[in-house]
Amino acid sequence: MNKLLTLTALLFTCVFAFGQNYPETAGFVKNGEEKEYHYNGQLSAIGIYVKGAKEGKWTYYDEQGKLKKTGNYTNDKTAGEWKFYDKDGNLSDILNYENGLSESYYTNGKLKSKGKNVTSVEKYYKTGTFETYNEFTSELETLESFKKGKPIGEYIIYGRNGDLKEI
Numbered sequence: 368m369n370k371l372l373t374l375t376a377l378l379f380t381c382v383f384a385f386g387q388n389y390p391e392t393a394g395f396v397k398n399g400e401e402k403e404y405h406y407n408g409q410l411s412a413i414g415i416y417v418k419g420a421k422e423g424k425w426t427y428y429d430e431q432g433k434l435k436k437t438g439n440y441t442n443d444k445t446a447g448e449w450k451f452y453d454k455d456g457n458l459s460d461i462l463n464y465e466n467g468l469s470e471s472y473y474t475n476g477k478l479k480s481k482g483k484n485v486t487s488v489e490k491y492y493k494t495g496t497f498e499t500y501n502e503f504t505s506e507l508e509t510l511e512s513f514k515k516g517k518p519i520g521e522y523i524i525y526g527r528n529g530d531l532k533e534i
Contacts, residue, residue, distance in 0.1 A: 405430045
């Protein structure tokens with residue numbers, strides 16, 4: 368009788384414990400601060416997960432531990448300002464993502480390019496029309512169209528006066 372009672376209690380405990388849906392506490396969904404590492408043990412990224420989605424500020428490092436990029440996520444999608452750094456740790460690019468639109472800036476603060484991106488943790492590609500601008504004069508230099516990351520149509524290059532230079 369004791370064995371039957373013990374077995375029944377054990378079975379009830381297992382059914383109750385495993386029947387609950389607590390993925391956050393069971394480790395199935397990431398929640399809270401997360402540190403990711405390169406194969407060599409160097410920190411690769413640090414940020415926060417909320418119910419399995421990247422949220423808020425994330426910072427990424429290269430395999431030598433140098434700052435690579437920083438930016439924000441909203442529900443696993445890039446959002447707001449992102450800063451990118453070259454191999455020497457110097458600021459190389461600033462992008463601003465809002466509703467899939469991105470603007471890239473030269474380090475002098477002038478607009479470098481603008482267009483629409485599809486971005487998430489799994490994928491990134493250009494879509495629609497992209498414009499690039501001269502770093503010093505801020506004049507339109509090129510105009511190119513993309514569909515799911517692949518160039519389509521004409522690639523237009525403008526001259527110094529904004530005149531059409533090449534198609």
